[in-house]
Amino acid sequence: MVNLSHSDNQIQCVSNFENLIRTSFQGKVNALCWNRKLDGDFFEIIEKSTLTENITLLHPDELSKLPLSKQGQLARNIILEDYKLLKAFGASPSINIIKHYDRDDVFPYFPTDVYSFHVDKSPIPTDTFLCTYHGNASEIVANSKADQKIQIPEIRNELRKLHDGKEEDFDAFLSEFFFDLHYQPKKNVEFTNLGVGNLWKLATKTPESNVLPCIHRAPIEKNKQYRLLLIC
Incomplete structure (x- = not known):
């Protein structure tokens, strides 16, 4: 079962795909x-x-x-069934075997890769679906337990050094390079591990969303362990 003890009521469990x-x-x-x-043997x-x-x-x-x-x-049939259900729903799932993601070393004090806590963004109403079948699972953190990085004064000041334009264009610059999507957990905060086998729907940052987007990150791979993931 998913550990809800430190989720700050951001998680709701359901019993089937339809729900x-x-x-x-x-x-x-x-x-x-x-x-x-x-x-099954994933x-x-x-x-x-x-x-x-x-x-x-x-x-x-x-x-x-x-x-x-x-x-x-048996494992294959489960993955293909999940894939089929999501396709029928209108999503565009992909099955990935991940050794590791690319790391962002352009801005050492502000990485914008998926290992950083971030939210997904879309110009149209959509959600993020994901399931880890093998390997380390992603983590999420409650919105109340993390700060948007661009609002942290010392980080904002560093980002200003990268911006050559006018002050009124600074926020557009932050959005253009996805700085506004990343978050820093507060001290001593515990995260919720999404677990292996669970199929998740996470809220995305969209113009019409009525809830805060879900802050999440990819796990850092341990012992060169590959990860089998369905995501869309």
Whole structure:
């Protein structure tokens, strides 16, 4: 089960996919979880796949052709069913095998890669769906327990040094380079791990959203462990 002890009431659990897509975010709730314990050997899918990049996109047709044991086939069927459900809903899911994401070292004091706590942004109404089948899972933090980095005076002052334009254009500059999407957790704050096997719907920053977007980050890979992820 998902640990809700430090989620600040931002998480609501549901019992099936239909409830996941039909339940709306309200109040503090900006993360919906279809809490699941999955059977099958998901690591076998990683082992049998051809991995040539740090992030390998596994197409459903390729996944269907992998020679797998019965446990591997069970895992494959779960992934393909999740993929099918999300496609039917109108989403654009992708199946990824992740060694690691690219790190942002352009601004050492302000990385904008996915290992930094951030929110997703879209010009149209949408949500982020994700499930980690194998490997370390993502983490989220309650909005009340994190500060937008561009509002932290010392960070804002450093960013001003990068801005060559007029003062009235500074906020547009921050948005253009995605600085406004990143957050810094407050001291001694605990995070919620999204867990393996759970399918999540996270609120995105959109013009019409009536809740705060969900602040999340990708896990730092441990011991060169690959991660099998469905995301859209």
